[in-house]
Amino acid sequence: MRGVVAMKTGATLKHRQRVKTRKKVFLLLLPILLFAAVFIYYPFVRTVVNSFSLVNAKGIIKGFAGLDNYAYTYGRKDFLPALRHTLTIAAVNVPITLFITISLALLANKKRRLSPVYETMFTLPMSVSMSAACMIFKSMFSPSVGFINYFFGLKLGWYESQETALSAVLILTIWMSIGFDFLLMLSALRAIPDQIIEATRVDGINPFRRIFKVQIPLISPTIFYVLCTNLVLAMMTSAPMIIIMGVSSAASATTTLMSMMYQSGFSSSDYGLAAVLSISAFLLTLGFTILSFVFERKKVHYQ
Amino acid sequence: MASVSLRNIKKIYPPVAGEKKKHLSPSDEPGANLEKTDRGIVAVQNFNIEIKDKEFVVLVGPSGCGKSTTLRMIAGLEEITEGELYIDGKLVNELDPKDRDIAMVFQNYALYPHMTVYDNMAFALRKRTSSKEEIDRKVREAADILGITEYLDRKPKSLSGGQRQRVAIGRAIVRNPKSMLMDEPLSNLDAKLRNQMRAELIRLRKKINTTFIYVTHDQTEAMTLGDRIVVMKDGFIQQIGTPQEVFDKPSNQFVAGFIGTPQMNFFHAVLIEENGHFCVDFDGFKVPVVDEDNRRMKANGVKSAPIILGLRPDSLSLVESDQYPIAHVGVVEMMGTNVHLHLEFKGKDIILVTQAKDENQHLKLDYESDSMIHFSFLPQSMYLFDIETGKNLAI
Known part of the structure; x- marks a missing residue:
């Protein structure tokens, strides 16, 4: 009985430790993830969105344009x-x-x-x-x-x-x-x-x-x-x-x-x-x- | 099928420009004892040997002794600074490796990693205007000899060390070269595989029957493979001879210590001439020199002087009587058939090899570390060396 208990606590300890390491990994990755989100993923997504939208000269989306932009460009x-x-x-x-x-x-x-x-x-x-x-x-x-x-x-x-x-x-x-x-x-x-x-x-x-x-x-x-x-x-x-x-x-x-x-x-x-x-x-x-x-x-x- | 002669071969490596002086004690790096001249480091000098057709010659020595350099000069991978190299009576100093009709097996195999085993072996054949069928026949024949037929479609990286070495040998033999050069071909293999490949090399040699020049630092390989052995040290040949000659009649203390395992024991002793007969004063024990050696030493003009006495570990024997020299037992190594006793005698470590069992197959158990034992040896097992030059006095 005691052995089982010991094993259980051992397992939760291990689990807790794993969660801890994961948190640490995420924290260490946070700066580059933030950087990528702001400077890589957002511009990419925004470009895709822009290409299907009516955008004014200030860069503000004014409406959905469908494939009009593509037709115009090509x-x-x-x-x-x-x-x-x-x-x-x-x-x-x-x-x-x-x-x-x-x-x-x-x-x-x-x-x-x-x-x-x-x-x-x-x-x-x-x-x-x-x-x-x-x-x-x-x-x-x-x-x-x-x-x-x-x-x-x-x-x-x-x-x-x-x-x-x-x-x-x-x-x-x-x-x-x-x-x-x-x-x-x-x-x-x-x-x-x-x-x-x-x-x-x-x-x-x-x-x-x-x-x-x-x-x-x-x-x-x-x-x-x-x-x-x-x-x-x-x-x-x-x-x-x-x-x-x-x-x-x-x-x-x-x-x-x-x-x-x-x-x-x-x-x-x-x-x-x-x-x-x-x-x-x-x-x-x-x-x-x-x-x-x-x-x-x-x-x-x-x- | 070629004779190879090296006459007065010398190799000087020019000093490398801008190389920083290393602050190592000189004896730490290999080749530290090599002669240095204005032109650079002399890696090999005075190298003379006539290698007969189909002979198996082994160059052996410690690292930095110039054995690989010599082999590479024969291959044409390294320029010869002085001297002449003849293959089949033809001066080849200036010839490209490809025109020397040689094949070489490298220590790390040097297989072409992007080619299959088949292509590795066929690659050198393809330029020689031979037909596809002929190439195929030759490759399969070599693969058959070496037992690698089933791997022909594989790439080298999926093979084990021993298999790769076989492919490297196969690549060399398909070309049917006049001479085969091998540069430490077994050094990258583990001990068991090495023993196995050594035996295979002996068998292979019988099959392909060509001139072999083989470089190794392993004296066992040298002894078992070579028709003749060339023992080298610091760029100089120390001795050329059959394995038996080199073992029985080492020309100097270095050869005696290098060939044979465990290593020969060396003692300080004094040579005394009494009534026209030499005897050795070993720690107060007088041992007469055998007649044959006595005669040769006389002919060599040897005088009474302090000398180095060499005794192989298996020529020392244990004796019960306290009339004999006494030594302290340090480490006892049980090797199965034999026992190696590491003894301390007059502040020197020596090794004694004795049978582990007596005639009735009973283990002798009286070798305890930290005990004292007496040992003796027979006069005919003595090797006598000059204390300064290390030369064998009795040859």
Whole structure:
């Protein structure tokens, strides 16, 4: 009898303790939960609500609009170009960035005396903020006094011209992503055990096969990570359009969903339009991310 | 199917730029006794050996002795600083590993983790313009020899250590290399598996019949696997010989202590020449040197001097009579067939190995710790070493 009682109290003690730990866990999580609620979940829900509502210029909901906002947005003649630019940036940016960063990482992989020097050089873009980079590239791309036209002996209009504006933006966004992605690729390559590379040497595997059959498969988790994050970043590109292209006559050649949203939300205070654009961009990104997870299942090897 | 000769091989590792001086006492890190020159640390020097076709040679020594470096130089993974390396009579110093027709098994297996066992073994074959059928035949043949056929579709991570090691060996033998290099292939396995794989290696060797060069720090592996053993220390070869030679006639005190387990006991003693015959003064007991050794020592010009006397633990025997040296029993280790007695003699720890049972299979129970015992040994079991150079005086 006494044993049963002891066991019971033991169980309630345990239970009490578990409740206590749970409370503690919740308390510790509270700050980030509050933060997320205020800055992540509320804006998201509000955007969804806005997209179905009639919103005035002060951002106050004046009534239910059904799908009117969507019909209006997709009917605008600048929507399709913006969508096309967004997709182009993602389609060009992601593969080129992957190619450049993997190549640079392969070149820098071996530890040499000067390794720290070019490792630093390759990662330097990381230390520049997007807006600063935009200002620097704006002056470098300047058709009249810019360094790039001068150095390569070109006479291109860059951001002043309809034909070249998007290329200028692409060069900038690719340059921006190189630093961090190179760092990720390099650390992934260096994490491959030396003996595996030595085994390929003894086995007589040529460098081409070693790269494509051994090294790249072994860093595939990192490649996948870079692919996903780059895809999202590329789809969300807006800063160059606003900072570089803002007042340019060729601005319409680079409008993306995100820059269009910025213009409509902050300049024109058309919150319905802005909400629909952000939701469209969100769904598009979500779709691509899901697609890349399909790729992950087939091609990514986790150790 | 190749002979391998190393002539005057030397390896110097250039000093690493910017490396901080470590504040360890010098003896703490492996390789601390290596010679240092202006050009760097000399990891291996004066390495000379002619390895015959189909011979099994084991490089053995404590960590940092240069055995792995030597193997990696033979493989072509490490540059040879000086000297010449010939495979089948051809100078290969400058040749890439792939052109040396070697295969190597690494300590941590170095399998390609993203490939199946089959692909791991077939990978190196695929470039050699061999047909799919031929590759398949070779892979299955090797898998059959090693008993891994059922795992061919698996990835390395789902295999046990022993199975992975088999795959690594399989990857090496499918290519039918002239020589097989193995760098501590059994070190990552647990003791039981290691014994099992050791036996399998002996069987495997009979089947594939090629030149083996094997690196280990484990003297048991060296003794059981090698046709010849190369004992190394601090970058120098200490002795090359068959396992029996190295055990019976160690060239110096280091080899004597390294080969054989438990380790040989060493004592300070004095060598005295009386009427043209040497005897050893061991703690006041005079033991005559056997005739054969006596003759060799004469030929070597050995003089009366303090020496180091080496006695293997199993050549010490317990005696009842108090005429013999006396020692204090510290720890008694019952090993089943044998008993290891850790004795304290004149402030030195020594080990004595004796049978656990007498002729009638009765346990002898008279080994109690903290008691005193007398021990003796036969003159022919003595090893005599120079007190300064450690050289064996009788070879």
